Amino acid sequence: MSQPILDTFGRKHTYLRISLTDKCNLRCTYCMPQEDMQFMPSKWLMQADEIQTLAGIFVDLGVEKIRLTGGEPLIRKDVGQIIQNLGTLPTSLTLTTNAVFVDQFIDDLKNAGVRSLNVSLDTLNETTFKSITKRDHFNKTLDSIKLLISEGFVVKINVVVMKGINDTEVNDFVRLTLDEPNLHVRFIEFMPFNGNKWEMSKIVSYNDLLSDINKQFEFEKLEGELHDTAHSFKVHGGKGTFGIIGTVTHPFCAGCNRIRLTADGKLKNCLFDTTEIDLLTPLRRGEDIRSLIYSHFHKKHFAHGGHIDFTAKEAKADYEQNRRMIAIGG
Numbered sequence: 001m002s003q004p005i006l007d008t009f010g011r012k013h014t015y016l017r018i019s020l021t022d023k024c025n026l027r028c029t030y031c032m033p034q035e036d037m038q039f040m041p042s043k044w045l046m047q048a049d050e051i052q053t054l055a056g057i058f059v060d061l062g063v064e065k066i067r068l069t070g071g072e073p074l075i076r077k078d079v080g081q082i083i084q085n086l087g088t089l090p091t092s093l094t095l096t097t098n099a100v101f102v103d104q105f106i107d108d109l110k111n112a113g114v115r116s117l118n119v120s121l122d123t124l125n126e127t128t129f130k131s132i133t134k135r136d137h138f139n140k141t142l143d144s145i146k147l148l149i150s151e152g153f154v155v156k157i158n159v160v161v162m163k164g165i166n167d168t169e170v171n172d173f174v175r176l177t178l179d180e181p182n183l184h185v186r187f188i189e190f191m192p193f194n195g196n197k198w199e200m201s202k203i204v205s206y207n208d209l210l211s212d213i214n215k216q217f218e219f220e221k222l223e224g225e226l227h228d229t230a231h232s233f234k235v236h237g238g239k240g241t242f243g244i245i246g247t248v249t250h251p252f253c254a255g256c257n258r259i260r261l262t263a264d265g266k267l268k269n270c271l272f273d274t275t276e277i278d279l280l281t282p283l284r285r286g287e288d289i290r291s292l293i294y295s296h297f298h299k300k301h302f303a304h305g306g307h308i309d310f311t312a313k314e315a316k317a318d319y320e321q322n323r324r325m326i327a328i329g330g
């Protein structure tokens with residue numbers, strides 16, 4: 001194996017998130033705020049064999065876990081093949097998905113050794129689902145989650161909590177975990193991206209979430225790893241867990257091990273860093289991309305592309321120039 005991907009803070013980057021597309025069948029307001037989005041032309045996208053070659057290089061540089069994301073990874077026509085190809089690499093493979101099309105890929109997922117999927121579902125109310133996602137797929141999403149669990153997968157539900165939208169449902173989500181050992185719920189603090197009308201006052205903070213949950217449940221904190229996005233908790237007597245991803249008030253940058261590859265083959269060293277570099281063109285030209293990868297991570301900032309506090313004026317200027325979440329790969 002080659003040298004690992006280190007930054008100047010000594011963080012080792014072992015977790016690769018590959019975005020397969022910036023397209024999606026939903027229109028979640030916090031992620032893709034406009035209905036009429038301009039998507040990347042298909043010819044810009046990494047092809048299945050290029051994804052496999054790039055992933056292989058990252059595995060050689062120490063990547064131990066690959067997550068497919070997007071946009072919606074499961075709307076890509078060749079996703080079944082991509083999953084099967086990546087399943088041959090010596091890493092764990094997983095996906096973050098809205099799950100609407102997951103029933104078509106159960107065998108591909110099993111054959112590729114996928115054991116756990118993260119599924120976005122922000123509400124347990126059909127009307128609220130439609131107002132957040134602008135689409136009518138509530139029942140299909142719930143059925144997909146049930147199917148995944150019945151097929152033996154571990155499911156983590158991602159809930160972006162927004163004040164006045166879905167914050168009254170937090171304890172209903174926690175209740176779902178009580179009887180199901182393979183179901184985990186993570187509440188996420190709403191983050192700012194270009195055009196998503198983020199304001200600090202719209203987030204429900206880590207502390208507020210915990211005190212809300214504490215009104216109905218007794219729970220204990222679980223041990224975790226420094227690189228975990230979520231702090232996890234277990235309700236006394238419960239079987240599953242709940243977690244809080246405190247992106248804004250409890251950032252987890254100190255343990256960051258994340259590498260991002262956008263659907264058009266750009267390398268991002270941080271979700272919020274705008275200085276991405278192109279890997280696809282040099283790969284197509286047969287050039288050595290390892291040195292590009294090392295040097296890009298050598299320039300990585302400690303947190304959030306250089307800003308700890310999202311409310312600072314400079315941070316706002318930066319996140320407004322950043323890609324939308326959908327085009328980064330969440």
Ligand SMILES: Nc1nc2c(ncn2[C@@H]2O[C@H](COP(=O)(O)OP(=O)(O)OP(=O)(O)O)[C@@H](O)[C@H]2O)c(=O)[nH]1
Binds near residue numbers: 228
């Ligand atoms: N600030 C920040 N937030 C992130 C990052 N990666 C993921 N998130 C947030 O965490 C949420 C959950 O991400 P997932 O795609 O489910 O993956 P994960 O939490 O890294 O995955 P596991 O810990 O493997 O389950 C996302 O929806 C983002 O809101 C990151 O690098 N930085």
Ligand SMILES: C[S@@+](CC[C@H](N)C(=O)[O-])C[C@H]1O[C@@H](n2cnc3c(N)ncnc32)[C@H](O)[C@@H]1O
Binds near residue numbers: 119158189196326330
């Ligand atoms: C961009 S989506 C891509 C994968 C897939 N379409 C899905 O929704 O799971 C990945 C994750 O990013 C999260 N996300 C998107 N925009 C966000 C924001 N503004 N703040 C926090 N999380 C966000 C979503 O909730 C989802 O869990």
Ligand code: SF4
Binds near residue numbers: 024098
């Ligand atoms: S969060 Fe996922 S499902 Fe929702 S618009 Fe973004 S990419 Fe699509």
Ligand code: SF4
Binds near residue numbers: 252
């Ligand atoms: S904001 Fe950047 S540094 Fe912090 S955890 Fe996310 S990718 Fe890593």
